Amino acid sequence: MASERTLGASIGGTVAATRRLVRTPGAGPLLVLVPFVVLLALKPILPAAGIVWPATIAVPFIDWINVVVDAFRKHEIFGAFTVKDVTRAIAYGIEWPLDIMEGLLAGGFKSIGIPAIPWVMIAGLAAVFGWWLKGWRLALLAGGCIVYFAIFDKWSLSMVTLSLVLVAAPIAGAVGVALGVVAVKWPPFERALRPILNVMQSLPHFSYLIPVAVFIGVSHRAGAIATILFAIPPMTRLTILGLKGVAEEVREAGRMAGCTHWQMLFKVEIPAARDSLMLGVNQVIMQCLAMVVIASFVGARGLGQDLLLRLQSLRLGQALENGVAVVLMAVMLDRLSRALSEKQPERRPEGPFWRVHPYLVAGAAVIAASIVASQLTPYAQTLPRSATITTAPFWDEVVRVITTTLYDPLEFIRGDLLVHVLIPLRTGFQWMPWIAVAALVGTIGWRLAGPRLAATAAGFVCFIALTGFWERASITAYMVFFALLVCLLVGLPLGIWASRTARRTRFVQLLCDTFQTFPSFIYLIPVIMLFQVGDVAAISAVVLYAWIPIVRYTVFGLRGVPAETIEAAVTAGCTPRQILWKVRMPLAFPEIMLGVNQTIMFGLFMVILAGFIGTKDLGQEIFRALTFADAGKGLVIGLCVAFIGLAVDGLVTEWSTQRRRQLGLA
Amino acid sequence: MAEPILTCSSVWKLFGPKPRSFMGRHGGAPDLAAILEEGYIPAVRDASLDVNAGEILVIMGLSGSGKSTLLRCLARLIEPTAGAIVFEGQDLLKASNRELTQLRRHKMGMVFQHFALLPHRTVLQNVAFPLEVQGIDRRTRENRAREMIQLVGLEGRERYYPRELSGGQQQRVGIARSLAVGPELWFLDEPFSALDPLIRREMQNEFLRLQNMLQKTILFITHDFDEAIRLADRIIIMKDGIIEQSGTATELIENPETDYVREFTKDVARDRLLSVATAMRPAAAGEATHGEVRADSTLADVAPQVIEAERPVAVVDEKGELVGVVDRFRLVDAMYSDRS
Ligand SMILES: Nc1ncnc2c1ncn2[C@@H]1O[C@H](COP(=O)(O)OP(=O)(O)O)[C@@H](O)[C@H]1O
Numbered sequence A: 001m002a003s004e005r006t007l008g009a010s011i012g013g014t015v016a017a018t019r020r021l022v023r024t025p026g027a028g029p030l031l032v033l034v035p036f037v038v039l040l041a042l043k044p045i046l047p048a049a050g051i052v053w054p055a056t057i058a059v060p061f062i063d064w065i066n067v068v069v070d071a072f073r074k075h076e077i078f079g080a081f082t083v084k085d086v087t088r089a090i091a092y093g094i095e096w097p098l099d100i101m102e103g104l105l106a107g108g109f110k111s112i113g114i115p116a117i118p119w120v121m122i123a124g125l126a127a128v129f130g131w132w133l134k135g136w137r138l139a140l141l142a143g144g145c146i147v148y149f150a151i152f153d154k155w156s157l158s159m160v161t162l163s164l165v166l167v168a169a170p171i172a173g174a175v176g177v178a179l180g181v182v183a184v185k186w187p188p189f190e191r192a193l194r195p196i197l198n199v200m201q202s203l204p205h206f207s208y209l210i211p212v213a214v215f216i217g218v219s220h221r222a223g224a225i226a227t228i229l230f231a232i233p234p235m236t237r238l239t240i241l242g243l244k245g246v247a248e249e250v251r252e253a254g255r256m257a258g259c260t261h262w263q264m265l266f267k268v269e270i271p272a273a274r275d276s277l278m279l280g281v282n283q284v285i286m287q288c289l290a291m292v293v294i295a296s297f298v299g300a301r302g303l304g305q306d307l308l309l310r311l312q313s314l315r316l317g318q319a320l321e322n323g324v325a326v327v328l329m330a331v332m333l334d335r336l337s338r339a340l341s342e343k344q345p346e347r348r349p350e351g352p353f354w355r356v357h358p359y360l361v362a363g364a365a366v367i368a369a370s371i372v373a374s375q376l377t378p379y380a381q382t383l384p385r386s387a388t389i390t391t392a393p394f395w396d397e398v399v400r401v402i403t404t405t406l407y408d409p410l411e412f413i414r415g416d417l418l419v420h421v422l423i424p425l426r427t428g429f430q431w432m433p434w435i436a437v438a439a440l441v442g443t444i445g446w447r448l449a450g451p452r453l454a455a456t457a458a459g460f461v462c463f464i465a466l467t468g469f470w471e472r473a474s475i476t477a478y479m480v481f482f483a484l485l486v487c488l489l490v491g492l493p494l495g496i497w498a499s500r501t502a503r504r505t506r507f508v509q510l511l512c513d514t515f516q517t518f519p520s521f522i523y524l525i526p527v528i529m530l531f532q533v534g535d536v537a538a539i540s541a542v543v544l545y546a547w548i549p550i551v552r553y554t555v556f557g558l559r560g561v562p563a564e565t566i567e568a569a570v571t572a573g574c575t576p577r578q579i580l581w582k583v584r585m586p587l588a589f590p591e592i593m594l595g596v597n598q599t600i601m602f603g604l605f606m607v608i609l610a611g612f613i614g615t616k617d618l619g620q621e622i623f624r625a626l627t628f629a630d631a632g633k634g635l636v637i638g639l640c641v642a643f644i645g646l647a648v649d650g651l652v653t654e655w656s657t658q659r660r661r662q663l664g665l666a
Numbered sequence B: 001m002a003e004p005i006l007t008c009s010s011v012w013k014l015f016g017p018k019p020r021s022f023m024g025r026h027g028g029a030p031d032l033a034a035i036l037e038e039g040y041i042p043a044v045r046d047a048s049l050d051v052n053a054g055e056i057l058v059i060m061g062l063s064g065s066g067k068s069t070l071l072r073c074l075a076r077l078i079e080p081t082a083g084a085i086v087f088e089g090q091d092l093l094k095a096s097n098r099e100l101t102q103l104r105r106h107k108m109g110m111v112f113q114h115f116a117l118l119p120h121r122t123v124l125q126n127v128a129f130p131l132e133v134q135g136i137d138r139r140t141r142e143n144r145a146r147e148m149i150q151l152v153g154l155e156g157r158e159r160y161y162p163r164e165l166s167g168g169q170q171q172r173v174g175i176a177r178s179l180a181v182g183p184e185l186w187f188l189d190e191p192f193s194a195l196d197p198l199i200r201r202e203m204q205n206e207f208l209r210l211q212n213m214l215q216k217t218i219l220f221i222t223h224d225f226d227e228a229i230r231l232a233d234r235i236i237i238m239k240d241g242i243i244e245q246s247g248t249a250t251e252l253i254e255n256p257e258t259d260y261v262r263e264f265t266k267d268v269a270r271d272r273l274l275s276v277a278t279a280m281r282p283a284a285a286g287e288a289t290h291g292e293v294r295a296d297s298t299l300a301d302v303a304p305q306v307i308e309a310e311r312p313v314a315v316v317d318e319k320g321e322l323v324g325v326v327d328r329f330r331l332v333d334a335m336y337s338d339r340s
């Protein structure tokens, strides 16, 4: 039969190719491709279930989870109330700090006739806080942002968002620290917690929303809870890192001083881990802010919700106006919390009170002055609408000009790129049998670290296949892959350029820092503006968001090459080009691979978010799950995304660690 | 003869999965091959020592020889695998956590190689820390801390944070902190090893000055034999977890018991260490002498005089009584005897 002949030929061909490969010197690492290539070649005779696991026999993880969730939700405790009642009660518990904070910042307390804090006072206090943390520049930034919200008619929206962050961040921080402390003190707990944290940190934002919607419903407080859940893992991780980083000697000093366990924890370990913990605080705040827009899918109010509404109704100018406010909020909170984490305790000057405590005095002065001012003029209390400025018409004009002038080139990208590049690539990804991919991942894992890594990495792939979402997942993978190529094309040269001088490095780092501060959702605004919906739009969003790590790690890797090594190369007579390609790049390569890894992680987060603008991948499915409050589906798809990330992460990190050890850099 | 206030006998510390049962299987005294074969790390093996009240006992050895581990077993910062440790008649290994805390709060102090200061506390708060955890009120503890700061010569720096101080100053804070509770037993784990040579010298003098005033019982660790000689009343030499030899500096140099100790003591400047007493011989009846030197001066101090003297030089004790004579041949012999 014809098919058998082709089969025989293809097997023969593959075997020959494999032999050649094995005999080629230096082809050692390429050997990991053999099972993959063989399986690709054998595709014609693979059973259908080995190519795409049919949905009809997919393992019903979703149903299982939903059964559990349902049973759990309705499970009665003492026959009196259900778990859902409990979760709702907890959610109500969070309502009152939210209300108080919102009342203070924006609404006031009408029932008891107390007005909100005057906006001038908030601006002034923010400035004093910035001044105390880092000096007048930060004061200007913090005060300026608050003034912007007031003048540009974003006051109540932004204060609602700010109060959400100010309530969610401390709770997430406290829970995160507590979990971290328990993990450090009790190793079995850490062993259990670590994989959960890994998965939680790779789960897309939306996966947090669905269970919250199921157990708590759709409301502002549900948004707060989702935000808190999302922000806990980094705090726990940094707490563990920080506590473990406390020098053994310092701990011994505590014991020799006769500390009890609690004294040890609160007087020695936690203060000594301060740097790490404060970094955690910064991360928690930024995670909260990243959730600001996304949490509005389950009903969180504020800037995010407004932004979402405008985006959904395609009022791009207004969306941009809101986006600017979100960005300013993010920049302000990031700079403040980062300054807080960098602030070292300082010696107090001696002298009169105002000299010893200048910031307290300034704060008091601000409070007094703004109380007086708000008595004199209502403008100091809240700016009336008539006194504010809206920039929406300006942004509308910007959008109009850009879309009309750029119509042709954009149309070209939208059309030709899609037809000639993206669609073939997508077809290629969808053509690959899942068995081949699992084999590839497994072989790489085996070669790097033996059966354990092989089993976990391949296991992740199998899970995705067995859920029946293989095709969707391969679309997700193709979009991230293409975006990664673009990021490499842009990021590597930029990183090499930036690593040449300290000035450029500083400049590019500032650029990266700034872009990384933006909550991810913001990147969708310009993308929708330029490309509307579809694969091109989604991929551009991923590129916009995910170029940062590759640049950062490239610069870091190249600048981290020991000066002596470079001097040795110069002495050996290398040209600058030779130094770059023969010395610096090989040494920086493990670091660059970590950047690639991070870019993939960022890309996965964004590509799911881009489900919002119409893709056909896992992102779209997760949006559907959200609409139908299908917790099982949401979680399973979330896990699919997380597992793509974890498989890549496991392999790349292992490789990079080994390589750095080989190079003597670790 | 001074009373030992701390005694440790046959202390073992093995790192590894199940060191206790391993020890049991090997009758309480496994040999090195067995230990290594089963993958255990022999940090301390069968160490016995006495620390006498008021003496400076120096534990000396190369890095990795188990000094820190032995010291931490003595303070019970780590649990020894086997052995007994008795402090002032109390068996430390049987002490409960509460008793240990009390002991550490009142009777022990420790200085660390890398200072181990708390970065978020000022100098004053660092020094007052051991008093603070005892619950002593602020005024009392800060007064006491100020005294200690003055003692180590850091007055005026009370409000500084550790990061604002030099290494030497930070270690002074570490010393002040360890002395704040007025400990009887003072542990110092390579306190000066992280400092520059010049600063190290200065700190050694400072340490001797403090000890002259305070008369603590001291266990001092170093990997530097010169430092050991300068500071020690008695020296213990460790190698691969075993105590090779213990004795005064002179005893170690004069009578090294093992090749290792001989190797170690070979390069010391013997003339600056050995006293005239080690080189003298009894005076013959009516022997003519030329000049006199004290029996407790070092050979280096008297060398020019002895070498230039035509006849043997009289050696006298602190009361001025003749105890022997020394001539240039005996002097050279004593200084270079290890080369013969
Ligand atoms: N916690 C530990 N776990 C395993 N091995 C240890 C540990 N602490 C010390 N060791 C080992 O015990 C030996 C003695 O260490 P240490 O007492 O620190 O030596 P020293 O202080 O003389 O440099 C070394 O080989 C060291 O690697």
Ligand SMILES: [Mg+2]
Binding pocket: B067, B068, B069, B190
């Ligand atoms: Mg040591």
